[in-house]
Amino acid sequence: MRSNGHPLMKAAAWGGLLFMHFPIAVIAMYAFNTEASSFSFPLQGFTLEWFAKAFAREDVRAAVWLSVEVAAQATALAMLLGTLASAALYRTAFFGKEVITLLFILPIALPGIVTGIALLSAFKLAGLESGMLTIVTGHATFCIVVVYNNVIARFRRTSASLLEASMDLGADGFQTFRHVVLPNIATALLAGGMLAFALSFDEIIVTTFTAGSERTLPIWLLNQLSKPRDTPITNVVALMVMLATMLPILGAYYLTRDTDSVAGAGK
Template identity: 45%
Template sequence: MNGSMRNLALWGAASAVLAFLLLPLLIVLVFAFDASSVQIWPIHSFSLKWFAATWADEEVRGALLVSLEVAGLATLLASVLGTLAAVGMNGLSSRAVQVGAFFLTLPIALPGVLTGIAMNSFFTALEIPFTMVTLVIAHTTFCTVIIYSNVMARLRRLPPSLTEAAQDMGATPLRSFTSITLPLLGGAIVSGMLLAFALSFDEVIVSTFTAGSETTLPLWIFGAIRLGQHMPEVNVVVFVVVAVTLLPIILGQKLAASVSRER
């Protein structure tokens, strides 16, 4: 096989994989414009009527609000915890860092169903009722590692001499952190927060076990799919979510790219 043939095969395979990755999403997006209330391929007539219907649906708006609140609060909490973990672990022996990272990764690496029932039985045992608070606690727990790994990656590319120099010049660790380290970590924290927000915003499994009577957007979608009753609205919701989040992803990727360029 010569070079150009090999290139062709590589590009062909890559395009096929990309298509596999995107086509199902495309189908949902296209069905958002389907006028019919049952999804049958091929689509016979197109309409925007489901957009209006979805916006008018109070349950959808309520669920959206809950999701935004939970994801927002969990992301904020996780950004504090994750940054502290990364800064605190920076400079420790690589073995200690590995062990710490292992534990931080547990909530996301262990299956959601395990995290879900573990937290369910924890709150039940302590007789804490399932509310938005339990949801935020659960989401914060698995979002922390996202921030941590983003910040840690950035820290590794910072010369350690920087903070040492500041401290040698008499700055307290706190001061050297706020005036030197934190500004340098800003980009990494923000791109981590974007990822964490996305993770929380789409989470369904842990939420099922910790939500009680709260309904997040994914829980609403799960209910709708299981009942098969509001499928046109589900398609619209997904369409809007994709459209709205396109900007933060591009932003996140740009930030990540600029971080990796600076190394």
């Protein structure tokens, strides 16, 4: 049974939501403001001029494309490794399993600056120059976590009898994976990939240590803080980043919201 809740609790909940989302609303509001010089209030007017100017700038387009490319590659790598890791660990019991599980989860629990310094030291030790490869590798370390958590949770709700029945009926390992396992974990895998893409797209701390001379969109935004004349364009790009990260998160939520009590629950 659901309770309506105390009015004070409702007010506190709405107050917390307002506190968290008010800065986002301010950025969105000033992205359409006709005034370019400062954050003046009330707004001087409504315009789409800054969107056109933002998309016309080569540095913005290059930063957007680099962020999309990095996020796509990091997500693909995380989906592959996270799925393999979850498949290997969900049913097998062995000494040290909890330690290995902790190692998979640790990158997203550690402060970003610790992860960034550790990755930078490892890359220097390996003789790798900072660039596209190091950014993708760095992002994949924490993107694996969300894929692993989503997929292993679905594996735990998948009946082992389905796999046994498939093998008893003559299917080999690949056929069982393709026709039984993959349909059951599909939504969890897709949701994990969408969350991984969102995490990678707006990551800045780890990227700062691994990017070298490359400039992803979050790094471009950070550099823009010292350029007050570009404030309207910066607001537009910040709004783009928020939308690019919000939509995959909402998509992942809708993909998995009705599958918590269904074994497998593939769609």
